[in-house]
Amino acid sequence: MREVDRDIRERIAALELALRERAPRRPRGLAGGGRGRGPLGVGDLEGAREVECDLGCCLVLERDVGGLVSPADLGRAAEKLAGSPAGRRYVFLDLETTGFSATPLFLAGTMFEKDGGLSCTQLLARDYSEERAVLGMLDRLIGGFDVCITFNGKSFDMPYMRERAKYHRLALACDPEHLDLLHHARRKWRDSLPDCRLTTLERHILRRRRSGDVPGREVPCIYHEFVHTGDARRLVDVIRHNLMDVVSMAELLIRLAEA
Amino acid sequence: MESVPSEDTSKITRFLRGIVSSPGYRGQIAHIADIPPREAEYRDPAEPLDPALKKALASLGVRRLYSHQAEAVDLIRKSRNVAVVTSTASGKSLCYNIPVLETLYHAPDSTALYMFPTKALAQDQLRALGDLVLRLPGGGERIRPGTYDGDTPRYARRKLRQDANVIMTNPDMLNQGILPYHSRWSRFFSNLEYVVIDEMHTYRGIFGSNVANVIRRLRRILKHYGADPVFILCSATIANPGELAENLIGAPVETLTRDGSPSGRKRFVLWNPPFLDKHKIGRKSSNVEAHEVMVKLVESDVQTITFTKARVVAELILRYVRDALARRNPHLVDKISAYRAGYLPEERRRIEKALFSGRLLGVASTNALELGIDVGSLDASIIVGFPGTIASTWQQAGRAGRKTDESLVVFIAYNDPVDQYLMRHPGYFFDQTPENAVIGPDNPYILAGHLGCAAFELPLTKEDEAYFGDLTAPIVGVLEEVEKVKTIDGSTYWANTEFPAAALNLRTISDDTFTIVDVTGGERVIGVVDSISAPELVYPEGVYLHGGETYLVRELDLDGKIAYVERKEVDYYTQPVLDSSIRVTGEKRSTALNGLNVFYGDATVSWATTAFKKIRFYSMDSIGYGKLDLPTQHLETVSIWMYPGPGVTDVVKRRGRNPVEGLVGLKNVLINILPLFVMCDRQDIGGLVESSNTGRPAVFLYDRFKGGLGFSEKAFGLLPGILEAALDVIVECTCEGGCPSCVGLPVLRPPQHQDPDCGHGYPIPDKETARLILEEILERG
C-alpha cells in the first residue's frame, strides 16, 4: 500500500474517471474531430482576411493606426536610441503565446511604416495547425526590415520564435538587429518606478490605463477556449491587448528618446 | 547438513569450518550449496577495437573483452538492438561504453542518451565513463558527458543541451524535463546514435508500463528529428529479458545471456536460527543471529554486506554489530555502516566510496544497494529473510563474489512459514527460475496520460498508432471529449493550459518527502522519508534509528512535513501498530459464477498508525506501549471481491476443513497469476480476505494505484479463465501442503518499517481447501 501513488494530480484522476465511466468506448478515429474551419467569428473582425503561404493558412488583421505617432519621429527616436544610421527600416513586434516555449504561439502583432502612416499587421493562428504559417509569414514580414523593436523581446519574443521554429523544423531567414525597449526603460526609470513592466510604464509614463484589458496569465486559457468553441468574443480582447502593446511600445520609444 | 570440504583453505572455507567447530554452534546451517567457479571466456570483436580505445581499456586493466562484451559490440556495430543479461560484476557497462566511445570519438557530433532508474546510478556511471574518456588522447574534447536530472543546476542545463554528446538521465526527467522541451534538444536528438537503458529489470509493472510509454514518446520525437538510434539494454537476471526488452522499446532486440566473466567459487548457506527451547516453537531472533554471523565475518576480515527487508532492521543490525565490536575489537567499530533510503545523498556517496575502497568492512543495507551502484565486489552477503522474489535474492547474493576469490552467501531465515519452507526445501530455491517481469504499456489508463503528453510534444496523427497501439484512437477521443486535446485536420493537438507531463508520476512511490531534523543543539537535517511512510517511521515519542543511533521523535509536523528528533540514548526501539481496512464504496458490476459471487466496484483502502510498541534491544521484550492519534491515510481505488455461496462452503465444511483458510490460499494464488492476465507486477495489486463488507469472508483484490489502473476491472472480465489457471497451478504444484509458488505467497509488501522479527508470521494457507473450492466452482475434480 505504501507504493500507491497518492501524488497523482487531481486532473488525471478526473481524466481516469472519465475514461472509466465511458464503458463502451466508441472509436472516433484521430481525424475528423475538428470543427469546421471557416471564419468562426474572427473573420468578421475589421480588416481580417485569410492568407495562404507554402506553410498553410492563417488570418491576417490589418489596420491603420494613422496619426497616433508620426513615423518620422519614430525613426528618429529609434536611431537615437540604437545609435544606428538614418534610413533604417523598423518593425515593432509583440507575441501572444500559450505559455512557455514548449507550447504554441498564436498571435504576432507587428507595426511599421506604410504609405507615410503607421500600419499594424497581426498574424493569427486560428488553431494550433496554423502556427507554422504564422511563423513563416512572420519570418518573411520581419525579414523586410532592418531593426526589430520589442519590449522584453531579448529574453522572451525572439527566443520564443526561434524555439517554435525549431519545433517545426523551420529555418528562419530573418535576422534583424534588435532593439529591446525594456533594457532602455530600466536604465531610464529603474530608480523612479516600482517596476518596469509595460503596464506600469503606461500608467506612469504614458499616463493612461487600459480599460477591460485581459490579464496576461489568462491569455493562454482564452486561446484554448477559442480553439475548442470557435467563439471569438474573448479572443477579441486578446487581439486588442496585443495591439495596445505594440502601440504603447511606439509611444514609449518616443519618450525614451527624449532627453 | 553437508560436510564442509577440508582440502582447501580459503578465507571462506576457514570461516565455515570455524563456525561448525565452535562450541556455540547449534546446527544452524540447514544446507550449503556449492556454486562452482566459472572460467573467464574471452573473445575479440569481429573487427578490432580502435587502438586508442584499446589502450585506454588496457590502462584500466581490461586487456581482452569477455565473450558477452565482444558479442554485444559486434551486434551493436551492425546497428542491432541488444539486451545484455549477465551477472552483477560482469562488465556490463563496457557493452555500451565501448560502441558509444568508438562512435563519438571519431564523430564527436554524434550523441548518446543513457537512462538509469535513479540519479545515483547516473552519477556512478558518469564517473566510470569519465575514467575511460580521460585515458583517450583528446578524449576530453571529443566526449562530453553529463548528467541531466532534477539535481542539475539551471545554468548547467543550458550548456549540456548545447554541448554535451552523452546525456545521462532517468525516465522521470525524460518525461517531464526533456521530451516536452524537445525543440531545445534538436541538436542532441538529430544526432542521436545510441540509447542505453541500464537496469532494465527495474522497469516492470506500473513503472515499467510508464517507462515503455516514455520510450514510445522518445521514439516518435526521434523520428521527427530524423534519428534512428540503436538501443542497448542491460538487465539483471529475470525470466523473460528478451520479451521485456522488446515490450519496452517496441522493436526487435537480440538478447545475450551467456556470461563470459569469471567468478570464483560461491558457497550459499541456508541458516536457520536455533530453537529457543525443547518445545521447538520459538526460534532465536534472526536479527541477533544475523549480527553474530556478520561480526564473525568482519572479524575474519571478510568484507560483508547484510541485506535486510526493513530499514529498521538495517539500523538494528548496525547497532548490534557495533556493540559487539566495541567489546571485542574496538578498532573495527568505524568500519561498519548502514545504508538505506532516507539517508542524505552525500552520506550515501560517502558510504559507497568507503565500501569501494575497502575502508568499510561491513554494511547493513536495505535493497537500496541491490541496484548496480558500483561498490566493488564483496566477499560475503548475508540475506536476512526472503526478499520476496527469486530475482531479488540472486541480485543480493550477486553483491558477493569476486572474479577469482571464493565468496559466501548466508541466507538467514525468519521464523515465518515461507522462510521456514525454504529451509526445509533448499531445492526449491536453487531450482526456481526467477520471476517474469510483466509490463502493460497498452493499459488504457496509463496510455491516457502519455497520449496527452505525446500530443503536447508533437501533434498526434494516424501514424502514431504504430507507437501507441490500437487503443490510440478511442483514448484520443476521450481526451478530446474532456477538452484536453483538439483534433484539426487529422492532427491532434494538446489544447489546454496544463502541462500534462507534470500530472504524470511514472512511479508508484511518491517523491513527496518529509525532512527529519535533529534538534539536539541546533537544527540539522539528518534524513528524509517519503510522506506515506512518515507516520510509520517518525511518529511522536517513537524511536528513530539513524546510523545505528537512537533518536526520540519530538514532533511530527504533518503540514510542514518535518519530523523533529532529538538524540537520546535508550535501550529500546519502537514498532508501529498499523490498522488497515478496505471499504466498498460503490458496487458497479456483479456476476455469479457457479456458486461464486463476484463483484467489481470502487473501494477505499485505509490505514493508520494507531499505536507503537517499545521493544528492548536484543531480548525483544515488549516493554511499553503508546497510543497515537495520527490521521488515517486513504487509497481510493477499484477492487474485485468474491465469496463462495453456501453450496461450496458446505462441501468444504463436510470435509472438516475451514473455508477461510482456502480463501486465503485462493487469494495468494490469484496474486501470483493475475499479473500475467492483466499485465502488471505482483506489487501492483493488493489482496486480502475480510468479511466486514459482505458479512462473510470474501477475497478482495484491488489496484494499488489511486483511482485504479484497470487491473481488477480486467480481472473481473477474465475471471473464469483466471480461476481455471489458479486451479492448474495448485494441482500441478508438486508440494504437499502448499508452498510459495502456489498458495503460500510470501508477504508481498512487508511493512517497510516493521521488523519481521517481531511478527508471528502466518501459516501457509490450506492448499487442499483452496483446491476443493476451485474444483466446486469450476466443476472439475
Ligand SMILES: [Zn+2]
Ligand atoms: Zn506449492
